[in-house]
Amino acid sequence: MNRFAVVLIAAVFFFIYAGINYYIGLRGWQSLGGLVPWMGKKVYWAAFWALALSYLAGRLAERFLPAGVAYWMTLVGAYWLAAMFYFLLIIFALDSVRICIYVIGKVTGSVPGGFYNNPKLAAAAGLAVLITVAGIILYGTWNARNPVVTRYEISVPKQAGVLKQLHIVMISDSHLGEIIHNGRLNHMVEIINSLQPDIVLMPGDVIDENIGPFVEQRMIDTFRKLNPPYGIYSVPGNHEYIGGHIDEAIHYLEEAGVKVLRDRRVKVADSFYVIGRDDRAGERFTGRKRRALSELMEGIDRNLPVILLDHQPVNLDEPAQLGIDLQLSGHTHRGQLFPNHLITGRIYENDWGLITRGTLNVVVSSGVGTWGPPIRVGNKPEVVEIVIHFKG
Numbered sequence: 451m452n453r454f455a456v457v458l459i460a461a462v463f464f465f466i467y468a469g470i471n472y473y474i475g476l477r478g479w480q481s482l483g484g485l486v487p488w489m490g491k492k493v494y495w496a497a498f499w500a501l502a503l504s505y506l507a508g509r510l511a512e513r514f515l516p517a518g519v520a521y522w523m524t525l526v527g528a529y530w531l532a533a534m535f536y537f538l539l540i541i542f543a544l545d546s547v548r549i550c551i552y553v554i555g556k557v558t559g560s561v562p563g564g565f566y567n568n569p570k571l572a573a574a575a576g577l578a579v580l581i582t583v584a585g586i587i588l589y590g591t592w593n594a595r596n597p598v599v600t601r602y603e604i605s606v607p608k609q610a611g612v613l614k615q616l617h618i619v620m621i622s623d624s625h626l627g628e629i630i631h632n633g634r635l636n637h638m639v640e641i642i643n644s645l646q647p648d649i650v651l652m653p654g655d656v657i658d659e660n661i662g663p664f665v666e667q668r669m670i671d672t673f674r675k676l677n678p679p680y681g682i683y684s685v686p687g688n689h690e691y692i693g694g695h696i697d698e699a700i701h702y703l704e705e706a707g708v709k710v711l712r713d714r715r716v717k718v719a720d721s722f723y724v725i726g727r728d729d730r731a732g733e734r735f736t737g738r739k740r741r742a743l744s745e746l747m748e749g750i751d752r753n754l755p756v757i758l759l760d761h762q763p764v765n766l767d768e769p770a771q772l773g774i775d776l777q778l779s780g781h782t783h784r785g786q787l788f789p790n791h792l793i794t795g796r797i798y799e800n801d802w803g804l805i806t807r808g809t810l811n812v813v814v815s816s817g818v819g820t821w822g823p824p825i826r827v828g829n830k831p832e833v834v835e836i837v838i839h840f841k842g
Contacts, residue, residue: 464506467506470534470538471498471499471502471534473538473541474534474537474538474541475494475495475498475499475502477541477545477576478498478537478576479491479494479495480572480576481572481573481575481576481579482573482576482577482580484569484573485573485577501526501527501530502530502534503527504523504524504526504527504530505523505524505526505527505528505530505531505822506527507523507527508520508521508522508523508524508525508527509524512524512660521628524628524629525628525629525824528629528822528823528824529587529591529823529824529825531822531823532586532587532590532787532822532823532825532827533583533587535787535823536582536583536586536587536787537579537583540579540582540583541579544575544579586827587825589827590787590823590825590826590827591824591825593825593826593827593830593831594820594824594825594826594831595634596831597637597638597641597818597830597831597832597833598830598831598832598833599641599645599832599833599834599835600815600830600832600833600834600835601834601835601836601837602804602813602834602835602836602837603836603837603839604776604804604811604836604837604838604839605838605839605840605841606755606775606776606809606811606838606839606840606841607809607841608753608754608755608775608840608841609753609754609840610721610722610754610755610840611719611720611721611722611754612721613719613721613722613840614839614840615837615838615839615840616648616649616722616755616837616838616840617645617646617647617648617649617835617836617837618647618648618649618650618651618757618835618836618837618838619642619645619647619649619650619651619678619833619834619835619836620650620651620652620653620778620813620815620833620834620835620836621638621642621650621652621815621818621833621834622652622653622654622655622687622761622778622779622780622781622815622817622818622834623654623655623687623780623781623783623815623817623818623819623821624638624652624655624656624657624817624818624819625655625657625658625689625817625819625820625821626656626657626658626663626664626669626819627657627658627659627660627663627664628658628660628663629658629820629824630658630819630820630824631663631667632663632667632668632669632672634819635669635672635673636672638818638833639672639673639675639676641833642676642833643675643676645833645835647678647835648678648679648680649678649679649680649681649682649683649718649724650676650678650681650682650683651682651683651684651724651757651759651778652682652683652684652685652708652759653684653685653687653759653760653761653778653779653780653815654684654685654686654687654688654689654690654729654759654761654762654780654781655687655688655689655690655761655780655781655817655819655821656684656687656690656699656703656708657689657690657693657699657702657703658689658693658821659689659692659693659694660693661693661695661698661699661702664699664702665702669706670702670705670706671706673703673706673707673708674706674707676707680718680719681709681718682707682708682709683708683709683710683711683716683724683726683759684703684708684709684710684711684726684759685710685711685712685726685727685728685729685759685760685761686699686700686710686712686728686729686732686761687729687731687761687780687781688729688731688732688761688762688781689821690729691729691731691732691734691735691736692731692735694735696732696735696736700712710726711724711725711726711727711759712726712728713726713727713728713740713741713746714726714746715746715750717754721754721755722754722755722756722757723750723751723754723755723756723757724757724758724759725743725746725747725756725757725758725759725774726758726759727740727741727743727746727758727759727760727761728740728741729761729762730761730762730764731762743758743768743769743772743774744772747772747773752773755775755776755838755840756773756774756775756776757774757775757776757777757778758774758776758777758778759777759778759779760777760778760779761779761780761781762779762781763777763779763781763782763798763799763800763801763812763814764798766799766800766807766810766812767807769810769812770807770808770809770810773809774810775809775810775811776810776811776812776813776836776838777810777811777812777813778813778815778834778836779812779813779814779815780814780815780816780817781814782794782797782798782801782802782814782816782817783816783817783820783821783826783829784801784802784816784817784828784829785801785828785829786817786820786821786822786823786826786827786829787823787825787826787827787828788827788828788829789828790828791828791829798814800812800814801814802814802815802816802829813834813836815832815834816829816830816831816832817831817832818831818832818833819831
């Protein structure tokens with residue numbers, strides 16, 4: 451993508467973002483401005499734009515600002531992104547109802563004229579919206595910090611050496627960085643260790659765009675607290691590429707004891723295979739296409755179980771046709787913020803949970819972390835526990 455196209459896309463995004471925020475800010479002042487007459491319009495708008503632009507400013511200027519300043523700007527701005535989303539949904543819905551009432555009132559003359567410009571009614575509506583969004587943010591913050599364990603049991607009609615079953619723990623989309631920090635990772639590790647898995651599998655987006663916090667907070671040492679008998683395996687996700695530090699991310703994960711399978715496969719305990727595909731987004735950043743799954747399957751003993759890690763759950767016909775027994779994916783976050791699951795459910799054949807395609811089992815996780823807003827609404831962060839029963 452050439453520089454002009456990048457600048458054009460960025461400009462369009464900024465104007466849309468600014469327009470949405472102006473709409474929210476205008477409605478906020480119109481409904482609640484009368485309750486804070488001491489503030490004044492200029493102070494209100496200065497404070498509003500400082501809040502609305504804090505995430506963008508914190509991310510763009512993090513190399514030039516003191517670390518603490520950039521962190522708090524990004525954190526506050528990340529919460530605003532979620533608040534902005536719900537303010538937009540609710541205010542737009544209320545405005546749509548108001549317009550419908552106005553049209554009906556004009557046609558029928560059944561709505562009193564004072565209804566449309568009633569400051570007390572506007573203030574009450576504004577406060578109700580503010581309290582509702584605040585409640586959503588508080589709940590979503592608590593929800594995002596309390597992952598659940600989701601358990602699946604599946605059968606694979608193959609022998610796996612001496613193994614009768616395999617106990618897998620899967621975590622995806624942890625997005626480790628400034629916001630999902632080492633304290634959160636410690637909690638994830640405690641949950642994983644409590645489940646005593648045979649193997650830990652991580653289908654991508656382990657590290658967020660900025661690799662600095664992973665190194666500075668010694669998350670490497672936290673990962674080393676994991677010691678499953680058959681190891682820890684991961685694949686790159688799109689965010690490891692977005693940050694522009696894919697090689698460094700792989701290096702530090704390997705140092706932490708995580709084997710990163712970037713278009714590679716391993717035979718584990720002479721009993722089953724784990725195949726790791728490079729993320730399909732990598733081509734956009736490196737110009738290099740990922741290897742075909744058929745190529746990665748060449749020479750595999752297909753009498754043994756085959757587990758595939760692929761960050762994005764797309765083109766499920768391919769692994770089904772090639773005899774993969776279990777695919778593990780993430781990426782979707784199941785929309786992260788309600789009702790975005792309606793969109794991910796349309797984009798992906800499976801945006802969350804377990805589905806089967808012939809002998810293929812596909813498990814897609816909603817993820818254990820968050821990206822952008824550190825909140826979840828309408829879905830749970832999860833650590834996924836899978837028990838495979840082999841029946842050869």
